[in-house]
Structures are given as structure tokens and as C-alpha cells.
Amino acid sequence: MSIKKNVYLGFLIALAFVFSYIEFLVPISVGIPGAKLGLANLVILISLYTMSYKDAFVLSLIRIVLVGFTFSNMASMLYSIAGAVLSFIVMVIAKKTNFLSITGVSVLGGIFHNVGQIIMAVWVLKTPSLVFYYLPLLIVIGCLSGTVIGVLGSIVTKRIQKVAKFY
Amino acid sequence: MNKQKKISIFIIVAIIIVAALIGFNYNHDKGKTLFTASFLDVFDTKTDIVGYSDSKQEFSQQVEKIKEKLVYYNNLYDIYNDYDNINNIKTINDNAGIKPVKVDTQIINLLKYCKDIYQKTDKQVNVAMGSVLSIWHDYREEGSENPDNAKLPPMEELMEASKHTNIDDIIIDEANSTVYLKDPEMSLDVGSIGKGYAVQRVVEYAKEIGITDMLISVGGNVCAIGQKDDGSKWRLGIQNPDLESEETYSKKVEIKDACIVTSGDYQRYYTVDNVKYCHIIDPDTLMPANYFSSVSIITKDSGLADALSTSVYNMPFEEGLEFINNFDGVEAMWIFEDGSIKYSDNFEQYVVE
Amino acid sequence: MKKSKRNDIILIIVILIVALVFYIGFNYYNSINTKEPVTVVKVGDEVYGTFPLDKDVVEKIELSDGSYNILEIHNGKADITEASCPDGICVNHRAISKQNETIVCLPNKVVVEIHNGQKNDVDTITN
Numbered sequence: 001m002s003i004k005k006n007v008y009l010g011f012l013i014a015l016a017f018v019f020s021y022i023e024f025l026v027p028i029s030v031g032i033p034g035a036k037l038g039l040a041n042l043v044i045l046i047s048l049y050t051m052s053y054k055d056a057f058v059l060s061l062i063r064i065v066l067v068g069f070t071f072s073n074m075a076s077m078l079y080s081i082a083g084a085v086l087s088f089i090v091m092v093i094a095k096k097t098n099f100l101s102i103t104g105v106s107v108l109g110g111i112f113h114n115v116g117q118i119i120m121a122v123w124v125l126k127t128p129s130l131v132f133y134y135l136p137l138l139i140v141i142g143c144l145s146g147t148v149i150g151v152l153g154s155i156v157t158k159r160i161q162k163v164a165k166f167y
Numbered sequence: 168m169n170k171q172k173k174i175s176i177f178i179i180v181a182i183i184i185v186a187a188l189i190g191f192n193y194n195h196d197k198g199k200t201l202f203t204a205s206f207l208d209v210f211d212t213k214t215d216i217v218g219y220s221d222s223k224q225e226f227s228q229q230v231e232k233i234k235e236k237l238v239y240y241n242n243l244y245d246i247y248n249d250y251d252n253i254n255n256i257k258t259i260n261d262n263a264g265i266k267p268v269k270v271d272t273q274i275i276n277l278l279k280y281c282k283d284i285y286q287k288t289d290k291q292v293n294v295a296m297g298s299v300l301s302i303w304h305d306y307r308e309e310g311s312e313n314p315d316n317a318k319l320p321p322m323e324e325l326m327e328a329s330k331h332t333n334i335d336d337i338i339i340d341e342a343n344s345t346v347y348l349k350d351p352e353m354s355l356d357v358g359s360i361g362k363g364y365a366v367q368r369v370v371e372y373a374k375e376i377g378i379t380d381m382l383i384s385v386g387g388n389v390c391a392i393g394q395k396d397d398g399s400k401w402r403l404g405i406q407n408p409d410l411e412s413e414e415t416y417s418k419k420v421e422i423k424d425a426c427i428v429t430s431g432d433y434q435r436y437y438t439v440d441n442v443k444y445c446h447i448i449d450p451d452t453l454m455p456a457n458y459f460s461s462v463s464i465i466t467k468d469s470g471l472a473d474a475l476s477t478s479v480y481n482m483p484f485e486e487g488l489e490f491i492n493n494f495d496g497v498e499a500m501w502i503f504e505d506g507s508i509k510y511s512d513n514f515e516q517y518v519v520e
Numbered sequence: 521m522k523k524s525k526r527n528d529i530i531l532i533i534v535i536l537i538v539a540l541v542f543y544i545g546f547n548y549y550n551s552i553n554t555k556e557p558v559t560v561v562k563v564g565d566e567v568y569g570t571f572p573l574d575k576d577v578v579e580k581i582e583l584s585d586g587s588y589n590i591l592e593i594h595n596g597k598a599d600i601t602e603a604s605c606p607d608g609i610c611v612n613h614r615a616i617s618k619q620n621e622t623i624v625c626l627p628n629k630v631v632v633e634i635h636n637g638q639k640n641d642v643d644t645i646t647n
Contacts, residue, residue, distance in 0.1 A: 098524070099524065099527055100524050100527050100528055100531060101524040101525050101527070101528050103525075103528045104524065104527060104528035104531045104532075107528070107531060107532055107535065108531070111535065135539075135542055135546075136539045136540070136542040136543035136546065137539075137543075139535060139536075139538065139539035139542070140536065140539050143532060143535050143536060143539070147532065150528075203620060205622070205631070206565075207564075207624070207626065207629055207631065211626060212624075212626065213622065213624045213626070213631070215644055217643050217644060308606065311606040311607055311608065312606040382643055382644055384644045384645075384646070386647075387645065387646045387647040388646075389644055389646045395643075401643050401644075402641065402642045402643050403642055403643060403644055403645065403646055404642040404644075404645045404646070405645075405646055405647075406645055406646065406647035410612050410613065410614050411614075412614075415614060415618075415621075415645075416642065416645070419641075419642055427646050428646065429646045429647055431647065433612070433647075434609050434612070434647065435607065435609070461647075463646060
């Protein structure tokens with residue numbers, strides 16, 4: 001079981017890494033630092049529904065560190081960590097309430113990923129006005145990408161859950 | 168497995184903490200804000216300071232320190248005013264032919280530099296020309312206040328004054344830290360060089376106290392310390408001498424760790440019979456030169472830039488170009504009365520757009 | 521499952537409304553807080569007065585010793601058109617409208633500055 005789980009974890013990391021690479025190659029820029037579709041979040045979402053929270057969290061951090069060192073710099077890695085941690089916590093809470101389906105959880109995750117990045121930016125750049133300026137747009141973008149990822153995620157998760165659960 | 172998992176989690180957390188720390192510092196360095204300050208207290212002109220700092224408070228402290236230094240040099244190099252408990256250039260002038268005056272080492276250093284520059288510029292920059300310059304100064308003040316009655320100083324008067332401009336009559340006694348003017352009729356006027364020299368000293372002081380990116384402009388006598396916080400160079404406009412024109416700047420230049428000084432006829436001048444007479448006096452003709460509207464010099468040392476801009480302003484273009492080429496790392500730009508522009512061999516590397 | 525799907529849709533709608541409220545609120549906040557370009561006149565270190573650049577005005581800046589400068593704002597530009605000072609440098613100076621541009625009258629210690637003006641693409645000027 002544990003070997004299977006490790007293989008699965010490795011597979012998800014690789015997948016997240018590839019998704020990040022794709023986004024790095026084809027950036028969908030909306031003129032806001034840090035805002036992107038977040039394909040890699042699909043992997044995190046799947047892991048959340050197929051693995052233990054602990055393992056999913058580890059996966060999330062490994063992805064950021066790997067991608068941070070490979071494709072971006074320390075500064076944007078800092079933003080990514082803030083976004084990922086906040087988004088992860090919110091998704092776990094949302095999932096535990098059983099109030100939302102995977103799509104709703106993904107939407108919240110997408111939004112709070114952006115919110116986390118903004119909070120970090122405000123803290124680092126000391127410009128609180130940034131919040132008001134970017135937040136509405138980031139919420140909409142997060143909502144949009146969250147929905148897309150959520151729908152994709154629910155399809156994939158259903159299939160994986162048929163095969164195995166890794167916790 | 169459990170132990171391994173714990174170790175791997177520990178490693179990951181450690182990596183993240185280190186990355187976060189590095190990331191924070193990275194941002195910290197790049198997160199400086201641009202501040203500006205200006206004051207009118209020194210060298211009879213406006214001083215502008217532009218710099219990057221972490222906080223307004225830190226910047227204000229830096230500005231205060233720089234201002235203090237500028238005031239110190241201003242008081243020492245003043246030829247018009249007395250200050251309590253300070254022997255300055257005016258004190259030396261007042262005691263010409265009377266007695267040596269004990270002065271601050273910074274005055275000794277300046278005057279030694281002036282003598283050096285006098286040789287290097289082939290006698291074009293002479294700080295012992297106070298007697299001639301003060302005549303022009305008085306006529307210019309008269310003429311500005313009373314434009315209908317503006318007069319040129321009589322040549323005989325200027326010729327007479329020019330007999331008392333021998334720079335060798337400045338007796339510097341370094342051992343006793345005194346300066347004595349042998350000729351009672353002579354006086355010092357460090358206007359062409361004192362400001363630039365002082366700015367250079369202040370720039371060196373600023374570097375000593377850890378300032379790494381700042382622009383200090385004392386009346387357009389601009390010195391760039393380092394470059395801008397984002398890694399780009401400082402961008403400066405060279406004033407368009409044609410003040411009626413829509414274009415504020417004739418050219419824009421980008422510099423780092425360098426100084427630029429412009430000498431021109433469009434600010435301080437007076438008019439006699441519809442002819443402009445500016446404040447820069449040619450030591451050979453004893454008259455204001457009128458070859459150009461302005462001359463800008465870029466080089467590392469502000470004192471040298473100040474001295475060279477004055478001397479080049481007083482020379483015809485070809486002569487000035489040859490003169491500039493004798494100096495290493497000095498570039499010049501001439502703006503002629505008709506608005507046309509000429510560069511020394513490598514000036515264009517600084518010009519943008 | 522069906523219920524949670526419905527909840528998803530409610531969630532998305534609520535979020536979009538929140539974003540819209542933020543957006544409208546921010547624009548409103550911005551519209552009442554937009555900094556207009558102004559001319560700030562200083563005498564020595566004291567602020568003498570602030571004049572919006574978009575309103576044509578002629579202001580005589582009178583000093584306690586009887587000297588004066590006349591500030592004229594016209595077509596979004598500030599200029600000194602007349603002054604009691606002997607050197608006339610301030611009068612000769614061109615009209616200013618860009619951020620950080622200044623007109624200085626040294627004899628009167630008067631400084632005319634532009635705040636919140638159009639971005640200036642140079643850091644300073646040499647003259």
C-alpha cells in the first residue's frame with residue numbers, strides 16, 4: 001500500500017510540475033503579477049480527494065519549491081507559498097463541511113490562492129491600496145479558473161476513486 | 168516509513184523557511200521607495216535630492232546629513248557673507264595684503280585644487296579673478312535692477328583689475344593652515360569651481376555613510392551616486408536654452424556614478440542695448456563669451472566637471488573639442504545659439520531617445 | 521450530491537456579487553480620492569498656497585517685505601509672469617506642468633512646485 005501511495009504521490013508531483021511548466025511556457029497574462037489559470041491546482045484538488053490531507057499538503061509544498069527553484073525566483077515563490085497555504089486551508093475546511101461539491105471547493109481554493117498572494121504582496125510591498133485595486137478582478141479570475149479546474153477535477157477524481165484511495 | 172516521512176517533512180519545511188527568508192530579503196532590497204527633497208539654503212541656488220530609501224524617515228535623516236555638509240562647504244566657500252567663528256574665502260579676501268588667515272583644511276584643499284586646475288585648464292579657470300568678476304557682478308546687479316540704465320563696465324576698469332589676478336599671489340601655508348593674498352587689490356572668486364568641488368566632497372561623504380543610490384543636484388550641478396534602485400540609470404534632462412520652446416529639454420542623458428554640469432547664458436545675465444551679457448567671463452577677453460547657449464560636461468568628478476564646463480564655454484568649438492580630448496573620461500555637449508548641438512567623441516553614448 | 525451542486529452555484533453567484541461590490545466600492549473610493557494635479561507655492565519652507573492646475577488663475581504672491589511674484593495658471597500650466605526680483609530667472613523660466621518640475625525665485629525664496637502632475641520621464645534637470 002505504501003509503495004503504491006508513494007508512486008501515486010510521485011506521479012502527482014510530476015503531473016503538477018508539468019502543468020506548471022505548461023503555464024510557464026504559455027502564460028495567460030491578465031496584467032496582474034501572480035494571477036494565472038492555476039492548472040497545477042487541479043493536481044492539488046485531486047490529491048485532496050484521493051489522499052490524506054497531510055499527504056496532499058506535502059505534495060502542495062513540494063510542487064511550489066520545485067517549480068519555484070526551476071522556473072521562477074524567490075520573490076514569486078514567496079507569493080506562491082502564501083497563496084497555496086491559504087488556499088489549501090480553505091479547501092480543507094470547505095471539504096469538511098460537506099456543504100459543497102468538488103467544484104465549489106475548487107472555486108474557493110482558486111479565489112483564496114489569489115487572496116493569499118495579495119496579502120503577501122501587501123505585506124512585502126507595504127501598499128494596502130493594492131487589495132482594493134486587484135481584489136475584485138482576482139476574485140473573478142479565481143472563480144472562473146476554480147470552476148474550470150473543479151469540473152475537470154470532479155471527472156478525474158471519480159475515475160481515480162474507482163481504482164483506489166490512498167489514505 | 169514513518170520516520171522517513173518525518174525526516175522528509177522536516178527537510179521540506181526547512182527548505183521552505185530558507186526560501187521564504189531569501190525571498191523576503193530579495194523583496195526587501197527591491198522594495199525601496201523613491202523620495203525627493205529640496206531646499207534653498209546653499210550656494211545661492213536650489214538643491215534637489217532624489218533617492219531610494221526604506222522609509223521616509225531614513226531618507227530625511229540622509230538628507231539632513233547631506234544638507235549639513237553642504238551648509239558647511241557653503242559657508243567656507245562664500246565670498247559675500249561673513250559667518251560667526253568661521254574664516255571663509257571672504258575673510259581671506261578682506262585680509263588681502265594685510266595678513267595670512269587661518270582657515271579650515273577644506274579651504275586649503277579647494278585652493279590647492281584650484282591651482283592644479285589652473286594649470287590643467289591652461290589658465291582658463293582662475294579663481295584669483297575676483298577683482299574682474301566683482302566688477303561684472305556689480306554692473307550686472309545694477310543693470311538687472313535698472314534695465315533702462317544697464318551699462319557695460321568700461322574696458323579700462325576691467326584691464327586695471329585684471330592686473331591683480333595672479334594666481335601665484337595666493338600664498339598657501341599648509342603647515343600653519345593659512346592663506347594669504349600677497350596683492351592687496353586681488354580677491355578670490357571660487358564661483359566657477361567651489362560648488363562643484365563641494366558637491367564632489369559631499370558625494371564622497373554620502374558614500375561613506377552608506378548611501379548607494381542617490382541623485383544630488385545643487386543648482387543643476389548634478390551628481391549621480393550609483394544607479395536607480397531598479398537597476399536602470401539615472402535619467403537627466405539637459406535644459407533647453409530656448410526658454411520659449413515647448414521642449415523643456417534639449418537632450419536626455421542617462422548616467423550612473425557620474426556627474427554632469429551645465430554652464431549656460433540663459434539664466435544669469437543682463438541686457439545692454441538688446442545684447443545679452445551672461446555671468447561667465449572669459450579670462451582672456453575679460454568679456455562674457457558668447458560662442459554657445461550652453462555647454463554640458465559629463466565626468467566622474469563634479470569639481471572637474473564644473474571647472475571644465477566654464478572653461479569650455481569660453482572657447483570656440485574646435486578649440487574646446489581639442490581641449491576636452493586631452494582629458495580622460497570627460498565628454499562634452501555644446502548647444503549653439505541657433506539650437507544646433509555638437510558632441511565630443513563619446514558623448515552620444517549617454518544620450519537617450 | 522444534488523444539494524451540494526446547488527450550493528456550488530449559490531457560492532459562485534455570491535462570490536461574483538461580492539467581487540462586484542468590491543469593484544464598485546473601489547471605483548467610488550477612487551473617484552472621491554483622485555489626486556488632482558496642483559501647484560504648490562512655498563515661501564522658504566512654508567507652504568504659501570495650493571492651486572489646482574485645471575483652473576486658470578492669476579495669483580499675486582505677496583511677501584512681508586513688499587516683494588512679490590505673480591503666478592499664472594493657464595491651460596494646465598503654472599508660470600511666473602512677473603516678479604519684483606532683480607534677476608528675473610523665475611520670470612524667464614518656462615511654464616511647468618509635470619511632476620517634480622519647479623520654478624524657483626531665489627531672491628524671494630519662492631518655490632513653485634507641481635504635485636500629482638503628469639509623470640516626468642527624467643529624474644532631474646541640469647541647467
